[in-house]
Amino acid sequence: MAALRTVIFDVDGTLVDSERDGHRVAFNQAFAEFGLPDRWDEETYGRLLAMTGGQRRLHTYLSERGVGTAERDDLVPRLHARKTELFVAMAEAGEVPARPGTLRLLDELAAAGVTVAVATTGTRAWVAPLLDRHFGLSRFAAVVTGDDCPRRKPEPDAYLAALRALGAEPGTTVAVEDSDNGVQAARAANVPVAAVSNDYTATQELDGAAVVLDGFGTPERPAAVRRDTYGVLDGGVLTAAALDRLSSAFRRSISAAHP
Ligand code: XBP
Ligand code: MG
Secondary structure (H helix, E strand, O other), X not given: OOOOOEEEEOOEOOOEOOHHHHHHHHHHHHHHHOOOOOOOOXXXXXXXXXXXXXXXXXXXXXXXXXXXXXXXXHHHHHHHHHHHHHHHHHHHOOOOOEOOOXXXXXXXXXXXXXXXXEEOOOOHHHHHHHHHHHHOHHHEEEEEOOOOOOOOXXXXXXXXXXXHHHOOOHHHEEEEEOOHHHHHHHHHOOOOEEEEOOOOOOOOOOOOOOEEEOOOOOOOOOOOEEXXXXXXXXXXXXXXXXXXXXXXXXXXXXXXHOO
């Protein structure tokens, strides 16, 4: 690799297809167990995703439906703890799939000696077993979760913590994200971004991402390319070589701006 030393991956919606048929279902089961009438349909959950962090999402929703602060402060941590247990069980039962092409890219990066890490707003209790099941936890040199960074995306804290933990520089790092909030978080840490949109984020602008595809792509099913600012892609498969070219192009653009 000419430039690339580190790739930091988002988890929800990026490495794993976890929101619509994963977290949403677990939230709804927790509502039911608590005797609450609330159920989040796919559209409602898509709207609520604008607020990152499961507890913050619950607060936003319950406040919209008129539940007062004291009641929310009591209810939200308990609801979220149960939702987390339910989601861990789904992850361990193999009900939360990896996105196609992820293992191929992670293996390419490992073969090229590139360090990989994770920066997520999600909760460590499910992040660790889910990553371990699909990819083997030991391949990630750092796993920064919402438990480590109270200020969730789009704040840069998870990325800054991952860079710090790895001793990595933004100029030799690339982030892989799926959403506006994630792209903004990585860019606020000055890390260039390749975005892989999904059903929920297909209509987001993903402004600030130098590369946007609608998936990682596989040789059999290449992804659709939505943006390729520096011309680093070679078709609809996001490869380690393309991320390396992105890192080089980003460095050149910084030197051109600050000669
Ligand atoms: C992910 C999140 C998380 C998950 C649910 O955002 O916002 O809250 O939806 O997980 P990103 P928790 O992909 O940008 O990191 O319930 O554990 O928060
Ligand atoms: Mg995400």
